[in-house]
């Protein structure tokens with residue numbers, strides 16, 4: 336095969352899921368397609384997370400002699416410290432109604448989390464117009480991409496969807512930031528997969544939020 340396709344297929348292989356044993360998890364950062372009995376799954380691994388989700392089903396009820404796969408979310412970095420969410424809450428309240436953006440990052444070499452506020456090129460009470468990605472130390476990875484909606488409700492806008500589509504991260508939005516009970520929106524983003532969920536329980540006490 337030609338060199339470019341060969342390289343692409345090596346970096347993003349397809350795996351036939353065995354029927355009589357579990358498929359062995361990918362043990363390094365990367366992506367694979369897992370071809371299973373009930374469809375095609377995407378496996379995404381980063382140093383801080385492993386995600387497996389079904390991304391396609393078969394249109395025809397033909398017999399596929401492959402095994403089954405479970406949807407998996409393994410947060411390898413451990414839980415995000417609620418104190419960092421409290422810090423983001425404080426940033427969002429201080430700058431309200433101006434929107435703020437921050438990354439919660441995790442260092443795979445030290446195991447430490449920290450939060451870093453991003454500087455936007457043009458920032459206002461509308462949407463943030465582009466921002467500079469922060470300088471990360473060696474071993475640091477984005478885990479939670481946080482932004483606020485100022486006085487507006489928290490939700491994921493079409494712009495947020497465009498921004499998040501290629502990333503592997505959690506996305507967190509805080510809205511109505513001047514209120515004692517801000518609104519929240521939270522989701523897992525993994526290479527086009529968007530999966531909304533309630534904010535983690537441990538975050539709720541520091542937010543006082545009407546939990547979405």
Ligand SMILES: [Zn+2]
Pocket residue numbers: 482484490491492495508
């Ligand atoms: Zn937004």
